[in-house]
Amino acid sequence: MTVENQRPIILTGDRPTGQLHLGHFVGSLRSRVGLQDSHHQHILLADAQALTDNADNFEKVRRNIIEVATDYLAVGIDPSKTTICVQSHLPALNELTMLYLNFVTVARLERNPTIKSEIQMRGFERDIPAGFLCYPVAQAADITAFKATVVPVGEDQIPMIEQTNEIIRRVNRQIGNDILPECKTLLSNVGRLPGFDGKAKMSKSLGNTIVLNATDKDIKKAVNSMYTDPNHLRIEDPGQVEGNVVFTYLDAFDTNKEELKELKAHYRRGGLGDGTVKKRLEGILKELIEPIRERRNELSKDPDYIMDVLQEGTRKCQIVTQNTLDEIKSGLGMFRF
């Protein structure tokens, strides 16, 4: 118990808006499987946060909670080591968010670079849902409710963590006691995986993702359609590795770094055909996905088990988050019966 509590607490999660894909695998899932042995890891299925830009599609968010949970278990997230929970079933998070909203100005939220760029990306402009503007505060509630000290994020999310730490300092200062620990980002050491069409953004709607239960046929099709070096017309021509989607994927998934290095050198000096490189990638992806797909198919046959895992994880997290909320409310001097 003591040892368990001394492990750093990680909070991570996903907006359940679609099945997870290889981009998630590289960006987060793979490392979560590793981290669950050394950390006290909580994974939040952030359905409430997903609604901040999906208010017209509750059905999509609801449905994908089970899909994403199945993805977690399929890649090897172990519910005996990691608690997986459903955000909308942790009422303490709402109460904490509402409390924190009093500690943050509107101007500060509007200055948040992540929010700024996401507003642009989603084309919200003046029609920003208030929930969307406030979601960095909701995220601060998530992180602090778990007293997480380690938050795995992409570089674009760093301002969210800064916002969280500002709130933490404000709360601690007002209470006069460091109830909440500050949190640190755990930056991924791999870059964002592009879509297999080479577009920076991977999304289901663009049809450029490889999902975690992709069939061999899906994988073959995706790899074959990948852009390589447009100037590498004949096998004997020197080819470019940078910006070549096949090599970007090999960088992410090929575990034999020595062979990959030689392959790149060969491609650069000429004499290595795209077909050969694609074949290698196809083999690697098939090998990676096959066991995940099989576990996923098995898990899909037992929806009750998925629900049990979610219910049990959520129950545990309700206790943790409610305890933090009580501690903060009492520290701030709120009314108690």
Next chain:
Amino acid sequence: MTVENQRPIILTGDRPTGQLHLGHFVGSLRSRVGLQDSHHQHILLADAQALTDNADNFEKVRRNIIEVATDYLAVGIDPSKTTICVQSHLPALNELTMLYLNFVTVARLERNPTIKSEIQMRGFERDIPAGFLCYPVAQAADITAFKATVVPVGEDQIPMIEQTNEIIRRVNRQIGNDILPECKTLLSNVGRLPGFDGKAKMSKSLGNTIVLNATDKDIKKAVNSMYTDPNHLRIEDPGQVEGNVVFTYLDAFDTNKEELKELKAHYRRGGLGDGTVKKRLEGILKELIEPIRERRNELSKDPDYIMDVLQEGTRKCQIVTQNTLDEIKSGLGMFRF
């Protein structure tokens, strides 16, 4: 039970930031005592809302919950007819607010005339706490959680009710079922009582209020210091009634309208001294406040009783608000175990 349920549901309440005073008595308390027989009345001690502009003073808000509850009971709010509850102990309200924030744009909140003028009044300018900007949404959560159809407000609060009805229509439309009834304002037929110094704003910090447990000495002092007509120098001079604070108070508190009419006519034509009019007002206020003060003093001796009333009212309201939340979440298609 059926009859009870057929009564119109009223939601009303106060931000517990100070003891209530004669302004509250005229503006709301008096009519609440009347309404509790014909309506299903809930009174919310809006401590969470009070924090939206008191984030640096939790202690003040906490302390005043008991003060204001004591005021309610002292003026005749009957807990067997009216449920009195503490907002921060109704977690469903936070969850509803967070949900509704997704249905309202930031631009819409910024356009809210009540918020606009309150921002100015409080001197927030660019430093508006996010919680303050969002409080109309929180208020919509309050009203809808109780399915209130009648909301007593001042004219300045009409835009808040419009905002609430917009949210109600949006939620009903999305659910495809009129789960939430629209609400109507119940406008007070008396104007806002000025401070006894004549200032439009009555506030404890300005020291121009008469609290509900004012002593006879306090009342005498307040009435004596009231501005009358500055041109009414000699008793025989004609005096002006309009803008004359003593008459404004008589309009609010003198129940003998016939005599008051004659008194005004006499004052207008001259021959009636300020002292006589003040004496009348002093008598009326003493008679009004004496029983309230005595009940208040009695009640103050039994804080456990006040706590019991609040706890019992809050428990009832937890059930009501949680039921509405469940109904809305289920209607919108949110995830359930």
